Amino acid sequence: MYNCSKLRTKTEGVEWKLDVCRKNVTTLLNADRISSLPDELILEILSCMDAKLAVQTSLLSTRWKLLWTSIPCLNFFSRSFDSSLKVGNFVSNFLSRRNHQVDVSSVKLDFEVGSQEILAQIVNYAVSRNVQKLLVIVNNKRLLFQDASLCPFSSKSLKKVTFSIPCRTPTTTWDFPALTTMHLESVEFFDNPVDLFSKCVNLKNLTLEKFAVFVQVFVISIPQLSNLRLNNGKNSIIVNVVAPQLENLTIRNCSIEKLNAPQGLTSLCYEDYHPPQLPRDCFNSLNKASVNFHFSRITKPYKEIDARETINMLQELHSAKCLTLNLDIVELLNVYGGLLADVTTYLDAAIKMDDASAKVPLDTYSSTIFESWIHAMQVF
Incomplete structure (x- = not known):
């Protein structure tokens, strides 16, 4: 006959262990694990937040009350305010209560509402605190x-600047x-x-x-x-x-x-709707060049002037080890292949067609070669 007392003892033991596990899990879930982190790490986290949210963390506990005053990266996003007046008041209070003994490593301003005076106030403060990175974005065209x-016209510390301002x-x-x-x-x-x-x-x-x-x-x-x-x-x-x-x-x-x-250029990427005029013998150091022209031919065919200007430009890029052309250029030169007979410049290069993803070595400019390009494009 099975011993009921032993069974009850084992069951009570299992329940006790489960109860201990529940208490441990509850303790872990309720624990403020972020607050246990060192100040340096918490400041890194706050530096990724909007300044308004960073200030609001002061309500979490006594320890968090003044942490926001020492963040090294300042991010001001005006979208969290509905008027320039509120933005200005917040910025003035934030800067006046910040720990001035801590340098500012970076500042990001993303304004949809605000004024030039507010931006100047933030920028001037950051420069006075040895800011290294400054990003100013104005998304409102009315500003x-x-x-x-x-x-700022003078800063000994700035290393990286982005101004997106009309x-x-x-x-x-x-x-x-x-x-x-x-x-x-x-x-x-x-x-x-x-x-x-x-x-x-x-x-x-x-x-x-x-x-x-x-x-x-x-x-x-x-x-x-x-x-x-x-x-x-x-x-x-x-x-x-x-x-x-x-x-x-x-x-x-x-x-x-x-x-x-200047001479000495090693890489050129040029994209436009027509070729520019290039000086002679200024691109002799090119390792690679990418040229993309988007000729307007929706209602009219390719123009001869575009072909001549394109050929003149490509002649100046003859030293490139790898020259990339888009399909528009290849088709243009195929249409005006007769113009290529007058060109005697040789290329020590390989031309890669963007649209065909194929490389074709060139011995010279010739209509025959461009015809082979068209055939290669049809294959791919």
Whole structure:
């Protein structure tokens, strides 16, 4: 006969163990594990949050009350406010109560409501606290600034800057000796930026996005520049790039008629609706070049002038070890194959067609070769 007392003892033992497990799980679930983290790690977490949310964590406990005052990365997003007045009040209170002994490593401003004065207040405070990274984005087109006076003209600590602001560039020189990377978007140039960048002696990476130029000849002169990107520019008729250290040049949809670039360029990426005029013997160091033209031929055939200008441009890129062309260019040159008979320049390169994903070695420009390209495209 089975011993009921032993069975009851075993059952009670199992229940006791389950009860202990439940208590342990409940303790773990109720524990404030984030608060047990060191301050340095918590500050890293708060640095990824909007400044308003970071301040609200002060209500969690006594320990959290002042943690937000020491975050090194400041993120201000105006979408959490419904008026410029509330944005301004919050910014003033935040900056005045922040721990001023702690430097600011980065600042991100993303404004839909606000004013130029509020942005200037934040930027000037960040510069006074040795900020290294500064990103300013204005998403409201109605907030059109007459100039970029909110941008500090002097900072010994700034290394990376992004300004996406509908404004004119300042007439005063930017004094950023430590700056290495700059991204400007929605900016208008009414004067050449020669003096603007003259004190950015370590600037190596520059991107101009959705910019407009109101001078006949647009000059970009930066001695240490190695990477330059020009995207979606307006009125940039003649562009002179004076940068002896430049290695990579990318230009997309800028409607440039004449482009002057420094010798020593190793990579060129060019995309537009028509070819620019290039200087002779300035692209002899190219390792790779990518050329994409989107000729307008919806209601009319290819133009001979486009073919001649394209051939002239490709002649100047003959030193490229790898040249990438899009289908529009290949079809254009196939239509005007007779023009190729007058070209005697040889290519020590291989041309890769974007649309065909095929490489064809070139001995010379000839209509026969372009016919073989068309055949290769049909195969692929």
